[in-house]
Amino acid sequence: YGNLYIYFEAEPGSQPIKPSTIISACGKAFYQKSDNPISFRLKTSLRALNELTSSNSGSYHIGIIAVHNQKVLFANTKDIKIFLARSNKASLISTSGKDSFNEITEGRINPGDRLLMTGPTLAGSLGDKNIGNLACLKELSDIEPMLKRSIKLPEAIPYSLIVVETQQNIIDKPKNEDKNVTENKAMSNGNKKSFPVLMFGKIIS
Secondary structure: OOEEEEEEEEOOOOOOOOHHHHHHHHHHHHHOOOOOOHHHHHHHHHHHHHHHHHOOOOOEEEEEEEEEOOEEEEEEOOOOEEEEEEOOEEEEOOOOOOOOOOEEEEEEOOOOOEEEEEOHHHHHHHOHHHHHHHHOOOOHHHHHHHHHHHOOOOOOOOOOEEEEEOOOOOEEOOOOOOOOEEEOOEEEOOOEEOOOOOOOEEEEO
């Protein structure tokens, strides 16, 4: 099946869209035919979101992340920020998007990686560097109190972020490999190893 994470932020004056409407449109497209590849299901979800936003009057910042096993795919419109935190270093992996979804980024993630997604309200207040620092905090439970201490917005202005952390899963190592395997500066002993690191690449939706 995989997991789907959605961030939605409307600009002031935009026609409201209920969260339940967004979740229904995306969830139905993504989970209804679970036998299809995750890339196909995400493209279907993006088409549903494009249709939904185009039928409403307004400007919307939307980010969507799909994770299945060690594969991650994401897409964004307008000013959504998506960071990858790996080995205590955060990188901005999203790009300035358009008004609608027109491409997907696909890659693989390692055990212990984090993905952080937020919109222009929080990004404008903290800046990319400080948001990246949040993603690199040692414990997930440290992020919320640090965010509250750092935020420079009136209480009446809503903001949010999504943090996805992959589990420390391991897989069996083929018998013909060495006993000790080092990948991404991490040592794994015995007959287990971590999943390999692969670069992110663009694919057109």
